[in-house]
Amino acid sequence: MTAVLVIEDDDRIRLALLLALEEEGYRAYGVATAEEGLQRQRADPADNVLVDLMLPGMDGFEYIRQLRRDDDVPIVVVSARDDTHDIVAALEAGADDYVVKPVAIKELSARLRALRRRGRAGTTPVSSHVVGELEVSPEEGEVRRAGRIVPVTRTEFRLLCELAEHVGRVLSRRQLLQRVWGYDTGDERLVDVHVGRLRQKIEDDPANPRHLVTLRGLGYKLQR
């Protein structure tokens, strides 16, 4: 899943952006200052960065310059100021796009997509989740166990991706039903069945699962 880092000091705007981005299918997280933004991006690099220009302490321009020293991530400025001088300065500093608040989330999302498309010129290393001897690669549409390809069905694959994206965290049947099947309501036993089938394929001893474990009364989780 595509991760987006939002740097914006106004709490309400930041939260609204994060919510809207998650709605669009991104994994989004935010910080309030440029300093935090630099730290965060170095520790856990996002695929896109959204940054406000007016920030307390280090401002957006300086943030962009500093980040660009060692990171080629697409940067989009989200600013309230619709001023040619600011736009030019931000782009010169190394930003890739500049949108003016208030921004339509659909537009923002489309611009992010366009940027990633362009950035991905050439060959991007395929991203995959590694959990112990298990490897789930959404891009290749493959699951490998100790290097060998394990054939899984589409539903199983989606389920596994969802679990792999949240390694170590419990996901309730309802959450899985919602995210994998898109069902708001429905029989939760359905999840059980597919978890069972998945275990047959990815576990050494399906009766005593080591990776895809049950947490009674809570749900399932994937663990290393």
Added chain:
Amino acid sequence: MTAVLVIEDDDRIRLALLLALEEEGYRAYGVATAEEGLQRQRADPADNVLVDLMLPGMDGFEYIRQLRRDDDVPIVVVSARDDTHDIVAALEAGADDYVVKPVAIKELSARLRALRRRGRAGTTPVSSHVVGELEVSPEEGEVRRAGRIVPVTRTEFRLLCELAEHVGRVLSRRQLLQRVWGYDTGDERLVDVHVGRLRQKIEDDPANPRHLVTLRGLGYKLQR
């Protein structure tokens, strides 16, 4: 010198843009229709394309889609309409940026620079893709299998190129339909048929493909 192609039917606006761009140090030339734009860009490729959306005959959206089939040049839409729906549609069609008229030339110039900066990153047009015993050469327009030339049709060739450019990655029928045929909508079975025909030519045992494999529910991919 950086060349820019401007496609805009309003003579005054087009000339004003051309003048301003030359002022900024670009070599700029323009045409009034999308059809001319396609022709011109194929005959003498510019480094950037500016295109209006509302054009007589073929509109800007269609222009972008058609050009994108075989040209990766950065495309900026310059439109009078400041409408989220248009913006999203243009970016989805393959545009890289969207600015609203009237536009400050300094901003436009900065956006073009930002685009080129990103565009050059890793855009090394590969002469041929090698996938196992298979060799796809976009430049020569040839497909070889174990050194022998395999005759494929134009559509098959495009399809194979698209798959070869993303070796190891799943491409959905919709993605293929979009990238190979330029269709936004349409019957996905069309892809199946062409994949089938391609298999007859490039696979040892077309019923058990080793390279051009199906990922049920996901799409197709080419694998080594």
Added chain:
DNA sequence: CCTGATTTGTCACACAACTGTCATGGAACC
């Protein structure tokens, strides 16, 4: 232009794979 050959897209059918439901029995919890 005209004509025949090739290529392209549509359709329908058959088959295989997958999905969701249910019932049963077992395990964990109190």
Added chain:
DNA sequence: GGTTCCATGACAGTTGTGTGACAAATCAGG
């Protein structure tokens, strides 16, 4: 020991895919 929760096997309905036939469109050559 009773209750809740979970695992699993079977099964019927659904969906997804491969393929051959065919007509429309396009191309090549006279």
